[in-house]
Amino acid sequence: MFKARTRSENLMALALIGLGIFFRVMPHPDNFTPTAAIALFSGVVLPAALAFTVPLLVMMASDLFIGLHPLFWLVWVSFALVGLIGSLIREKDGVLPVGLAVFGSSALFFIISNLGVFLFENMYPKSLAGLAECFTMALPFFRNSLLGDLFYSAVLFSLFAACRRAVHATQKNV
16 A cells, blocks of 8 residues: 655655756756656655656656657666665665765666667667677766766755754754
8 A cells, every 4th residue: 555645745756856857858968967866866765656756757757848769768767776776775874875876876877778779779789899889988978977966966865964954953942
């Protein structure tokens, strides 16, 4: 049975969806978007149903503006898996688990998306050399993804921690 969601969880999910769509459709450096950070953050702080729904809604809605590409389904699956990574570190405190999850999420997206390009597109020869070329050519995109994931994760998790501290301090003083 689904757990009843609180109003604040629903509002947070809507805010994350809105921000994700906005930053994805606005001009930005290639792959420097908050989508993976939103997926990871959602996995950590939102109930499971929302954790997987939020990044998928960001992708679906923004892809309506940007346009679909043949491997969109791999990208969507990647972000759902990033949400799963977030849910796996839900009970862990500190910067280290989040930092490792960010790196793992970036690497997971890089591997899945580029393996998809290699397997399903005709851009590279279907050989070990073609696979190596595919991943080598994608390294600049990985750099931007990782930098975007680190930046947006730092913003989301820092703001969330600051809000929790402020709420806790307010409740302590009441």
